[in-house]
Amino acid sequence: MIPLTGGAGGGEKAMDKFVESSWFVRIVALLLAVLVYTSVNFSDFQLNKKADNSAQENSEIITDVPIQAYYDTENLFVSGVPDKVKVEVEGPKSIIESTKRLRDFELFIDLTNVSIGEHRVPIKHKQFSDKLKVTVHPEAVNVLIEEKVSDNFVVSPEFNDNMLAEGYQEEAVSVDPKRVKVTGSKAALNRIVYVKATLDVKEKVDKETTGTAKVQVLDGELNKLDVKVEPETVQVSISVKNPSKKIALKVFPKGTPPKGVKITSIKPETEELTIYGKESILKEMEELVIPVEVDGVKKDTILTVPIEIGEGLNFVSPQTVKVKVTAEESSESEPENGE
Structure with missing residues (x-):
């Protein structure tokens, strides 16, 4: 133990001696090192926390996604492929948002090596980010592959008499073109009973009117048949008379x-x-x-x-x-x- 003698002057000399000693330098250096280490690690913690937040798993469903079917379109006809499905994506929110906005992915079924008949095939996908988990709803569909046939059919134009103005009556209804080309399976074409186009109007008709109507191909029970129609729409004209x-x-x-x-x-x-x-x-x-x-x-x-x-x-x-x-x-x- 060092005796404290000499009063205040002795204390100042002892303090000066301690400050100038190597121990003081070591302690100060240690404190600075601890401070720097804590600051750096705290910054890294904050950055990691932000990164963890941005990488947090999210799940969203993208609706109305079309499906592309790959097959021999020249000789085969495929039915049962839905027009649009839903896709569930899981992953970082930023990537999900980008995927929804750009929609640069594709859903498809590959039938290039599938034989004629009924098959259950998976819906595949491509061009999604590797960081996303992708689930298609439904994951697979039932399709029917048949030999393609085509034939021409006469279109029957139709018009709802309830849309005539008071006192007017239908004089004639015509359609242009009068025939359309229907392509599908042989079984589907054999079931065709009606090929019609109904003119739909928003206001009461009191003069000659022409509008675009979609061609419908139906069986005997008025069920819509899965066929391709060329052209898909026709021009329907109605002339009215006022007796x-x-x-x-x-x-x-x-x-x-x-x-x-x-x-x-x-x-x-x-x-x-x-x-x-x-x-x-x-x-x-x-x-x-x-x-x-x-x-x-x-x-x-x-x-x-x-x-x-x-x-x-x-x-x-x-x-x-x-x-x-x-x-x-x-x-x-x-x-x-x-x-």
């Missing part, structure tokens, strides 16, 4: 004239109308009877009366008619309206 008929116009008084006034006659200037509408409605009509309001009529007058038409009719000519009303004074004892 007309001349009928008699008759009028009658409605209401009560003022007290002391009698209606002696009521006669329209024209006694014939032309009405337009469905033929089934026109066939039953021979005349149109309309009321004429005589309330307030005190003397001879001419009234303009609108012609109202019923369901199934869409136009009348003329749309208004002038009616001559003849009135005269009457005694209170006389019945009104000539009664």
Whole structure:
């Protein structure tokens, strides 16, 4: 033990001596080394933590992924391949997001060495990142490989009569082209009963209309057949007509004239109308009877009366008619309206 003598001056000398000693230098160096080591390792920990977070496993499903089928398209026809499937991918989130955005991968079935008949084949994939685990839903599909045949079929154009404007009726429906080429298996073509194209419109039709319609190939039970159609769409045109008929116009008084006034006659200037509408409605009509309001009529007058038409009719000519009303004074004892 070193005795502490000499007071404050002795203590300062001892401290100076300690600072200048080799032990002091060693201790300071050790503390600096520990500080540097801790700082470096903490930084590495933070970087590793960030890397671990970015590499954290995620799982997402990509929908509506098309499938490519490889086979002898010249001589064979394949049915049963779904248009689109789902793909589940697991891996780093950043790679999943990039995969979803770019969609530079491919799903396919390889039938190049598969014989004619029914087969269950796996759906394969390529061009996915090695860091992703890929699962296709479904993983395999049942396909039927048959000899390809083609034939031409006449297309039947169709139109929904409910889309006709009031009073109009279909005059003719045509399609262009009239024939389409249907390609598929021999069994599928033998089942064809209907090849049709239905024109779909958004507004009521009151004039000649043409639109694009998809060709449908159906069996006897209206099931869609798995075949290829060329062209897939056709132009369907519909012409409409607005039938007309001349009928008699008759009028009658409605209401009560003022007290002391009698209606002696009521006669329209024209006694014939032309009405337009469905033929089934026109066939039953021979005349149109309309009321004429005589309330307030005190003397001879001419009234303009609108012609109202019923369901199934869409136009009348003329749309208004002038009616001559003849009135005269009457005694209170006389019945009104000539009664």
